[in-house]
Amino acid sequence: MKMLHTNLHEIESAAELEKMISEHENVMVCCGRMGPMCIPVYEVMEELEEERTHVKFAVMAFDSPEAGIIRNAPEARGFMGLPFTMYYKNGIVARATSSIQSMDQVTGILDEHFSASPVENA
Amino acid sequence: MDELYDVIIVGAGAAGLSAGIYTSRARLSTLILNEGAVGGQMVLTNEIANYPGVETTSGYMLAGTMKKQAKAFGCKIRSNIRIERYDLKGSEKRIILEDGREFRSRSVILAPGGKPRSLNIPGEELYKGTGISYCATCDGDFFTGKEIAVVGGGNSALEEAVTLTNYASKVTVVHQFDHFQAFQHAINEAKSNPKIEFIMESELRRFSGNGVLEEVTIEHLPSGEISILQVDGVFIFVGYMPNTSSLQGVVHLNDRQEIVVDEKLQTDISGVFAAGDCIPKRFRQVTTAVADGTVAALSASEFLRS
Numbered sequence: 001m002k003m004l005h006t007n008l009h010e011i012e013s014a015a016e017l018e019k020m021i022s023e024h025e026n027v028m029v030c031c032g033r034m035g036p037m038c039i040p041v042y043e044v045m046e047e048l049e050e051e052r053t054h055v056k057f058a059v060m061a062f063d064s065p066e067a068g069i070i071r072n073a074p075e076a077r078g079f080m081g082l083p084f085t086m087y088y089k090n091g092i093v094a095r096a097t098s099s100i101q102s103m104d105q106v107t108g109i110l111d112e113h114f115s116a117s118p119v120e121n122a
Numbered sequence: 123m124d125e126l127y128d129v130i131i132v133g134a135g136a137a138g139l140s141a142g143i144y145t146s147r148a149r150l151s152t153l154i155l156n157e158g159a160v161g162g163q164m165v166l167t168n169e170i171a172n173y174p175g176v177e178t179t180s181g182y183m184l185a186g187t188m189k190k191q192a193k194a195f196g197c198k199i200r201s202n203i204r205i206e207r208y209d210l211k212g213s214e215k216r217i218i219l220e221d222g223r224e225f226r227s228r229s230v231i232l233a234p235g236g237k238p239r240s241l242n243i244p245g246e247e248l249y250k251g252t253g254i255s256y257c258a259t260c261d262g263d264f265f266t267g268k269e270i271a272v273v274g275g276g277n278s279a280l281e282e283a284v285t286l287t288n289y290a291s292k293v294t295v296v297h298q299f300d301h302f303q304a305f306q307h308a309i310n311e312a313k314s315n316p317k318i319e320f321i322m323e324s325e326l327r328r329f330s331g332n333g334v335l336e337e338v339t340i341e342h343l344p345s346g347e348i349s350i351l352q353v354d355g356v357f358i359f360v361g362y363m364p365n366t367s368s369l370q371g372v373v374h375l376n377d378r379q380e381i382v383v384d385e386k387l388q389t390d391i392s393g394v395f396a397a398g399d400c401i402p403k404r405f406r407q408v409t410t411a412v413a414d415g416t417v418a419a420l421s422a423s424e425f426l427r428s
Contacts, residue, residue, distance in 0.1 A: 005182070035260040036165070039182050043159035047202045078334040080264035080355060081251035098251025099261075103158075103202040 003061035004034060006042045008049065011060045014069040021088040024056040026114040028106075031060045031070040032083025037100040041083055044103045048110070055114050089113055126226045127151045129422050130217060133233035133365075134199060135162020136408045137398025139188040140415030141231045141422075146195035148423050153225060154192070155217060156201040157365070161185025162235040163399065164408055173408055184408070208372045210394050229393040229422045232373070232381060233415060234365035236399040236406075241273065241358060245329030253335020253355050258282040261355075262289045268354035271295070271338060273326060275302040279359040280312040286357065287317040294351060296321045296340060321351075329356065364400040376402060386421040387414060393425050 002010045011017045011029065021027045030045060032038030042059060049057045060067050062082060070076060073093065076084050081099030087109055088094065094113040097105075129145045131138045134156035146152040159165060164181040171178045193199065204220040208230075215230045238256055240246060246254060255261040262285065270290045272283040275297035281304075283293050295312065300323050302309050312318050321340060327348070328339040337352050366379050374382045374390040381389055381396040388395050397414035399406050 033260070034180065034182060035257065037255075037257050037260045039161075039165045040159040043161075043165070044202065078252050080253055080261060080334070081255050082257075082260045099255065100250075 003064065004032075004042075004059050006059055007046050008042060009056075009058045011058050011066075012064070013066045017058075017060065017066075017069055020056060020058065021091045025090055026055040027058070027088040028055055028085065028110070028114075029058050029060055029070065029088070030083050030085045031067050032062050035082060037081065038083040041085060041101055041106070044101070044106050047103070048106065052110060052114070055110060087113055125151070126214065126228065127153045128227065128426055129153075129229050129231060129419075130155060130215065130225055130227040131231045131233060132205070132217070133157075133162065133235050133398065133400075134160045134189070134201065135233060135235040135398055136164050136185075136188070136411035137235070137415035137418070138162070138231070138233035139185070139192050140412045141233060141397060141419040142192040142197040142199070142415075143188065143195060144416055144419030145231075145422060146192060146197035148419075149196075150423060150426065152192075152197045153227070154197060154199045155203055155205065155219075155225065156199065157203060157205065157234070158201075160189050160199065160201055163237075163362075164411075170408060181408075205368055208369065210372060210391050213393070215393065229425055230395070231415075231418045231422055232369065232389070232394065232396040232400060233398045233411075233418070234369075234400050236362040236364050238358075239360045239363050241326055241360065243326055243328055245331075245335075249329045249331060249335040252333065253331060253353075254329060255355060255357050256359070258285045258357055261357075262286050265290050265355045267291050269294075269352070270355040270357065271351060271353045272357045272359065273297075274359035274361070275299060275304065276359065276361060277304045277308050278361075280304045280308040282357060282359055283318055284308075284311050284315055287315055290317070290355075292319065293317055294319045294321060294353070296324055296326060296338075296351075298325050298343065299323065326356070362399065362406075366400055378402070386424075387418040388421060388425075393422075395422055395425075 045057045075093045075096035079098035085097045128150035129152045131154045206220045209216040218224045266289045269292045271294045323343045380402045395418040397418035398411040
């Protein structure tokens with residue numbers, strides 16, 4: 001059952017997340033709630049989804065038991081602020097952030113880890 | 123060359139979107155340029171129960187509806203842009219973005235809103251999300267059974283300190299003055315809570331830790347004495363400031379960096395208006411921002427017809 005009211009694809013199970021990161025080279029998943037620290041990150045992702053077609057953007061409800069795959073990830077150890085945002089490159093966590101992130105911070109990470117190659121843009 | 127708009131609105135919070143609804147419905151070609159998320163501070167409110175005509179809604183939903191209304195009337199919205207500079211003096215106003223794009227209009231409504239103040243001390247950015255938070259509702263449960271500090275002395279700080287005692291074993295409120303600015307009932311509730319302690323006339327100087335936040339350095343202002351407080355988390359509630367740094371020297375700002383306006387919400391520049399949290403006022407609510415946006419839009423319409 002979907003719990004987040006965004007225009008982004010909502011991942012509903014750990015299996016779906018694993019399938020997504022195995023099928024897409026670049027995946028950004030924001031795991032949060034409909035709260036004040038999370039919504040601005042969803043807004044940024046919605047803006048970027050149109051222009052960064054080489055990146056798969058998705059959200060996942062933090063309170064879903066299935067989100068344990070992100071909550072308990074080693075890369076999220078010590079995180080104490082929503083949302084937990086994971087950036088997967090070829091199925092591996094390339095970067096993880098905790099708490100609110102600005103457009104500049106998100107695009108900085110995308111540029112560093114998910115820079116589009118000519119093939120991907122073709 | 124880009125089209126010459128009748129109105130460019132800077133900001134897509136409650137004031138900017140309301141202005142956009144009114145000007146675009148008046149068939150004025152309207153562009154909203156927005157540096158952050160559509161909805162501004164409004165989307166940071168979980169529940170809005172006092173917006174007339176709507177029993178209860180979330181700020182996110184209300185912002186989404188306002189955006190849809192504005193677009194339905196033909197208003198264009200460009201979000202997450204970065205404005206480099208303004209040229210507003212002449213009859214043709216120009217706004218230049220960091221990426222070199224330039225937008226022109228016959229009038230401008232400035233509604234850039236406000237943002238939560240940060241402390242701007244060493245370690246704040248580093249430990250954001252690993253001990254430092256700005257939202258008790260969002261992150262309180264990460265600190266269950268832990269010792270935390272709350273920075274601030276207004277209503278938000280004291281009310282959130284009380285909320286955080288539902289999770290934390292101890293909450294230390296650190297405040298720069300010898301008295302609180304909060305309402306008396308909020309002060310009484312915080313002072314009567316056995317889990318809350320107070321450090322007055324003091325400011326944080328540094329956040330320290332090893333991967334996660336472990337301690338804060340505090341200066342007692344009257345004596346200059348430095349102390350260390352061991353904490354697992356710090357919640358910062360030190361008020362809001364207007365997003366007007368890029369407007370320094372462009373329009374007249376007061377000493378609180380708010381845009382000075384007349385009763386029509388016109389600034390010191392002809393054809394340039396301002397609305398919402400960026401102008402001086404006592405109360406800052408979604409409803410007051412909507413009212414400002416409406417007045418600024420009608421004033422801009424009048425200006426364009428004159």
